[in-house]
Amino acid sequence: MTAPTHPAPKPDAVTGQPRPPQAPVEASWKPYDKATDIAPDDPPPGKGPALEWFADAKSTKWGAAAFLFLIGVVFLSVKDGGFGWMGVWWLWLILVVFTSPLLLIRRGTRMTVGADWLRLAGDQWVDTYRLSTIRVTTGFGTYHLELTDAAGNKADTQVWYLQKNRELWDLVYNGILHSITHHGADVNRRAVEHLHLQAVIRKPPTK
Structure with a gap:
């Protein structure tokens, strides 16, 4: 999949429409079965309803x-x-x-998104349209996505895990594009390369 050149419109906070287009995924991507016995997390204070979520079956x-x-x-x-x-x-x-x-850890790997937020395992959450830093790091053979928003909230998880629900990843990725394009989020070089952000970065990072 080619690198996106610009973000899609921000979805409505309540209806989630219009949904963003499909985001690039890792080459090893495959569909995963979603849990049917676990509910999504509640939205952070002041945020719209959950639109997508995932926990392993x-x-x-x-x-x-x-x-x-x-x-x-x-x-x-x-x-x-x-x-x-x-x-x-x-x-x-x-x-x-x-x-x-x-x-025993399925609930601990639950992730939930709304139109403009991502919540991980209950405690970690970020405003995906007001990100200040976007980092991809490596460890144990996988890529980790580390996000920090303008209010200092943080969320950190593996890229491939966010992509287990393709629609969830689409919502997060569009927020990443908006944060870069409209708010000048700081992005490291590995994030640019691994998330295919080359076309929306004005000044390529050196590290």
Whole structure:
């Protein structure tokens, strides 16, 4: 997908219309199943209603836990040089304790957006149309998006996770474009490259 040259109109705070066009996503993007047993977060004070949200479906976390459990079984089998360890009950307990947190953190990864706001796991939120800094950093093989708005509110999460709900990402991305174009948000070089912001940056950052 080509880099956008300008932001789309800001959606209405209540209706969310008009919705922005599709934003660029990572090359590895794929659709994810959304939870049906978790509700979106409430809007921040003074903000319009939630328009999009996402939390992992139970099946996604069960699959990740099963994969991690299998890795543990393989590791213990290689380390033990066989399957003798399977008769040791406390090693099974360690495997369960090691993998079960994945099943308990779904609510902690919930993200919710309105027309002009992003809220992460309840406490972190930013005004997406009044961003002052936009940073992309790397760690553990993934890209993190760090946002700070004009009031000092902060939100930090992985780029690919925001993109699990494509419509949610579209709303956040249009706010990023507006913040750069109309409010001169400070953007680092990695954010320009990874988020395809080249066409809306007047002066390319040096770091």
